[in-house]
Amino acid sequence: MKKKRGDTLIEVALAIGIFSMIAIIVVSVVAASTSGAQSSLELTLTREELDAQAEALRFIHDSYVSGSQSKDTTATAPDNKYAKIWEAIKGLASSEGSVDLKYNPETCDELYDGNTGDMNLNYPANKGFKPFVINTRLIDYNACFTDPLGASGCSSSPIIHTANSNTRKVFYPPSTYPRFLYGSTDMDLSLLDQNRHSIGSQIYRVEGIYIVATKGNSNVVDASNPDAATVSSKTAYYDFYIRSCWMPVNSDRASTISTVIRLYEPEVVTY
Numbered sequence: 001m002k003k004k005r006g007d008t009l010i011e012v013a014l015a016i017g018i019f020s021m022i023a024i025i026v027v028s029v030v031a032a033s034t035s036g037a038q039s040s041l042e043l044t045l046t047r048e049e050l051d052a053q054a055e056a057l058r059f060i061h062d063s064y065v066s067g068s069q070s071k072d073t074t075a076t077a078p079d080n081k082y083a084k085i086w087e088a089i090k091g092l093a094s095s096e097g098s099v100d101l102k103y104n105p106e107t108c109d110e111l112y113d114g115n116t117g118d119m120n121l122n123y124p125a126n127k128g129f130k131p132f133v134i135n136t137r138l139i140d141y142n143a144c145f146t147d148p149l150g151a152s153g154c155s156s157s158p159i160i161h162t163a164n165s166n167t168r169k170v171f172y173p174p175s176t177y178p179r180f181l182y183g184s185t186d187m188d189l190s191l192l193d194q195n196r197h198s199i200g201s202q203i204y205r206v207e208g209i210y211i212v213a214t215k216g217n218s219n220v221v222d223a224s225n226p227d228a229a230t231v232s233s234k235t236a237y238y239d240f241y242i243r244s245c246w247m248p249v250n251s252d253r254a255s256t257i258s259t260v261i262r263l264y265e266p267e268v269v270t271y
Helices: 009-068 081-090 122-127 189-194
Strands: 132-134 160-162 179-182 203-207 209-221 231-246 255-264
Touching: 009 081, 009 132, 009 179, 009 209, 009 231, 009 255, 081 160, 081 209, 081 231, 203 209
Parallel strands: none
Antiparallel strands: 132 160, 132 209, 179 203, 209 231, 231 255
16 A cells, blocks of 8 residues: 655745745835825825815915005905914015925924923924914914914914914824814823814814915115116015925834925015
């Protein structure tokens, strides 16, 4: 009777080795695909937040320009309420050349002052920054237009949140990607993991995103005497640098996205 020959130890070891190599390759490909998908999602969501801030600035500026062309200059004119927001935003702009616009943080934490919920007191001061963000849920709502910064009244829901000066500190390093979290001041942080952070119009936290502005001057001729040789310097435009910072998956260095838009003063452009 002929005996059946079994697999040798070498053959078993070789089979296990081949299976292990295939398993490692499959796991690596899946992990890389998951990481890539996560990174793409973070980039998309961050870009949406930057675009929302850019569109809010354009909307406020365009509404201000529209109101400035109206004969009705009363405070209750529908368009002129945006002039108050625009004036508040202009007050946060630094002179061109006085701001260090280098932006290459290694970690997002270096932009913030520990866990106090504030932009770092030294970083913006050294750079000449006055960081802020716009509450896009309030710019078309009849509240806080008289004081967009919320210094008197509406302090819990200002249209413009500024770093280092708010009574409510809302700027924090990102826990995931740059985002705005909406909710009340007594909000339970555990709700953030339940996708319940978008209720209401009050900003609870701003994570990993902010705006800094600079103003640029131009020499213009007096319109009453355009042939005169003398010129005067006026602020002609404002540059808004919208920035983000977050720590991507499996990385020890921060990712950043930024964009810049330029908005002009109509009375100088048409001077």
